[in-house]
Amino acid sequence: MLSRTLKAMVFAAAITAIAQAAPNFSGDWKMNIAKSDFGPVPAPEELTRAIQHKDLNLAIKTHQKGAQGDISTELKYTTDGKPCMNKVNGSDSAGTAKFEGDNLVIESTREYQGMQLHTKETWSLSDGGKTLTILNHLAVPQGEFDLKLVLEKQ
Template structure:
């Protein structure tokens, strides 16, 4: 009986240690501790995330030149390519992969640009205590940009 209990406890601990982080919730940008670009930022003001099973739905609420808009993307969490709508009738091709410890999610996206080039966006989602952090690196013919965004749960 003791062996069965020990095996059961070890199995539960192993499953808990390998569980993927769940980012679900409504999140608001904390500009006071985020590291954003001075002149132009891609940081959404808020993010709504629904994570269930092998799917992640991310709605980013942003503003640019006085216009509010929402970018909605759906990803599978198995590393397979996902295609979402880009801007101006483009396609955004993305893959989402978990870190080895299942604590952070890395999403790499590419969008074809009007100049024939390509924009690459690398995002890493992870929890820092009760806050969601989003590190973003964007590279294109227009240049490179990095931002560290911190979101508080609403």
């Protein structure tokens, strides 16, 4: 009996340690244009992102300025993989966010200019949590391409 109780306690402690080990992406972030790669898409002149990440809740406020003007978006997810709905440029965006190891993977699908757009973002922290790298794979009817966004904590 004691052995079972001890095993249960060790298992619970291990699960708690794993849950606590997930990176926290909270902070105010600014794009490093020199380290980012927008591939075939024109890069914005500037891009900032305010991220609030507490427990399972993730709130992302992005502002970018470029050839298309000033664009701001606000997205909310839970990092448990459950479906979340957001509005992006007036269109519904269905998405999920979940951890895969130390990486956060956000997948979303929405309509954009009459086309179906699917994105898969893989977030990772480096430099002691001071650099956020987002690898973004986009799929549209014309094909697929990848972007790399490097943000520095302010």
